[in-house]
Amino acid sequence: MKFSSRALTRMHELMEIGPRQLTAAAAAGAATLGSAFALAVVSGYLITKSWTMPPVLDLTVAVVSVRALGISRGVFRYFERLLTHDTALTGVSRLRTNMYAGLTSAPPALAGRLKRGDLLARIGDDAEDMANDVIRAVVPALVALVMAVAILATIAPFSPLAALAMLAGLAFATIIAPFFAFRAALRAENDLVEARTNLHTLSLFALENADVLRVRGQWQETLADLECAQNRFDSALDKAAIPSAFARSSTQIAMIPALLGSILAAGGVYHLETAGLLGGFMGHTAGIIGVIILAPLSSFEAASVLPQAASQRARSIVAAERLAELDSGDSPVASAFDTTGSSSVREALRAASEDAQSAIESPATVGPAKASPSPAPARRERPEPATLTAAALTTGWSAERPLAHALELSFAPGSRTLVYGASGRGKSTLGLTLAGLLAPLSGHVTYGGVSLTSLNPTELASRVTFFAEDAHVFATSLRENIRVVRGDLTDAEITKALALAGLDAWVSSLPSGLDTILGSGGEDVSGGERRRLLLARAIAHAAPVTILDEPTEHLNLGLASALMEGILTPGRFFPADSTVIVITHDRRFTDSGAAVLDLDAHSTHEGSTHVKSHEN
Incomplete structure (x- = not known):
């Protein structure tokens, strides 16, 4: 089965996530990992500089910076999680609202051919995969891009050779590994989604028709079908876990050339007196050597999640294709939360929900409620009966x-x-x-x-x-x-x-x-x-x-x-x-x-x- 990103783009349109929301979430994520990288760099400098036993005052700034960066990492992580999840959950809420509003005005046959279990899986699990796409794919990819540029820009002045080695490692971790993880996951996820949908449909059928199936003597046969569906789902789940296992190991593989290159570059900086490609441009002190050697250990935190992000993107594409079958695509996207919008469906749903909630929260009264004056609706004309x-x-x-x-x-x-x-x-x-x-x-x-x-x-x-x-x-x-x-x-x-x-x-x-x-x-x-x-x-x-x-x-x-x-x-x-x-x-x-x-x-x-x- 062939997939394209067109359906995923359409689902992101229906989620109505603005660039400011994504930018804020990505900035918080970059600040989190930037603090972690800076902490590693300053710690490396402090450890190796302390080995030379300098005056204590020479280390004061580094000591304070380590404390500040350790605290700031946790603070920025909190804001990153808060902003990312707020963006994703608000987006999936708007996606479901837009899907519901679209289905009310779409041809009935658009969703009519779907069984209830299948429809539930699409609006439930597949829509949730759109939220996970933001949390686990889009934001991490933006953060990894920012961090890659920042890491290379930081290491290059200390040692261009180490920066080249780091570039090779980052290229493998951010491009090659995610690409293969994406291709493998795309093949596995299609089978997983179909198995999950079949399991949901059979489970709902068994729950709703248990009494009838028992009377007809088909209950045990239904349970056997349900067990087969569960086994197929488990097999598909195991198959889909293989790309994830590869993704988790790719970061350690990518660190090898970066570490080897940093060690060689540190030797060049230590032994060469001249600045340049091998000798660097920031001097030859022990602190600089420590920065060059220890920096790669914290440089791959952003890239380490990219293969998993690629697997999530594959899941999201499969889910988006299934959701796109419920989208007529005729109507323009209008914010579900825009009170100035002209969507009568959204206004009616929102008004009914607010009225019901108001009535539920207000004290109960015995007897008929007071009727609020409202204009009489126009009477509809009944069509002529026909064959x-x-x-x-x-x-x-x-x-x-x-x-x-x-x-x-x-x-x-x-x-x-x-x-x-x-x-x-x-x-x-x-x-x-x-x-x-x-x-x-x-x-x-x-x-x-x-x-x-x-x-x-x-x-x-x-x-x-x-x-x-x-x-x-x-x-x-x-x-x-x-x-x-x-x-x-x-x-x-x-x-x-x-x-x-x-x-x-x-x-x-x-x-x-x-x-x-x-x-x-x-x-x-x-x-x-x-x-x-x-x-x-x-x-x-x-x-x-x-x-x-x-x-x-x-x-x-x-x-x-x-x-x-x-x-x-x-x-x-x-x-x-x-x-x-x-x-x-x-x-x-x-x-x-x-x-x-x-x-x-x-x-x-x-x-x-x-x-x-x-x-x-």
Whole structure:
């Protein structure tokens, strides 16, 4: 697999790290290692000068300098760590904010083909590698460049020959060793990242579906797959450690020519009376000899981390390539922390977060909160219902393993359809594809004769909506958790939707009614309440085509039957002219009068699904 630095450059743009931040971090790092190098030089001078037993006052400046440099090194190290980590962590925070903001306005299929574990690994681990790139690659490289120039400029006046030997050693430590470490790490890291992603995906799958896998007798098989994935990850980790081992040994190798050259140069300075290439330009005292011999011992501290920095750069490039697959690259970068910016997505996210935090921190009040006056939002116009059609449709997450193919489906306005199938057959995948959130492997889906791919995200969401069984409950008010689907909803409409979903008693019991904060830091929501809350969102949205994924899961039989009856009865929960597609494994509703699409009834030895036609 070929990699380029273009994706990494784009990720650094999204991190929005300014040159002043990098300069401050690099300056603090250079000051730290500069103090260490100066400490070694002055110490070498002091040791060898003391051997000649000069008057004590001749050593006073050197003694004080050693103390000062020893203290300053620790002080500068503290500021270097503080500035570098602040720069990196702020940058990765902005990167994730920009990635989230970009995904909200990007085509749904951009991230739709990724499994949740893979998406989590990209936004989590891969984004963290961008922070590590700053901490372990960019700043150390800048510091090493500054220190190399400073070291050569310091040693050259004492002995040009020693400076030449030092140049050879630094060239190996700063150019040759990092280059080979980078090439080796780039090959190993790609395998490591793929193994880590596979492990995350399988782990998340096993955790979320443990009960189903046990019932189906596939738990031990899943554990075996998980163990194989762990072994592959361990092997990839061991392979990736080889470049790191080479990197750690390269500094000692680079010191050999520098030390040999310094010893030879010190002999020339001691024996030659004339100044020049061999004799130096700073005299022939014992202190000068000590500086020339001992300086190389502290000259490679900055260069010693460069092979490891090169390995980190390889990891960062691989991670950036994976993150770039989530970046549409269409929108310009705008600061996530710029209050004058025009990003409505960032403003909405920031405002909702601030409102939720304010409500959480304020004293709880019993009874409905006082409504703050706000202008009434403009009412949206509901699109005309139309037929949803799938032609020659092949669905799946990868072309190597299609879940269904050759599907010919037609869902007329007002129809109600139940989609059945065993776990893993592709029910949710079909729902995502019909909603335009997952690009089909082949074929096409149209709404009223218009391909879903030609609709922008706003047009698509207003016509066809998919409500996942694991949709998120936001850490904000109950009202805003329903309004997330339609910003023009009134309190009366929200209350009606909640009542239809069977949550009227629950809402009445909340301390602040619709203003009650849910989620993290707020009111806990049970599994059944969460299911009905998501159903209330769908009812409030009232899209021309609504696709529900397991809307009655984890509910008692009586409540599930009542809710399913309302969902499938035209005009009860959803408008009579709305198309409703319900994905479920509960076969008690096959006699409800709704059309039935049974994916299990059309399976082949290839594990694919063939449905020639399906009319509602």
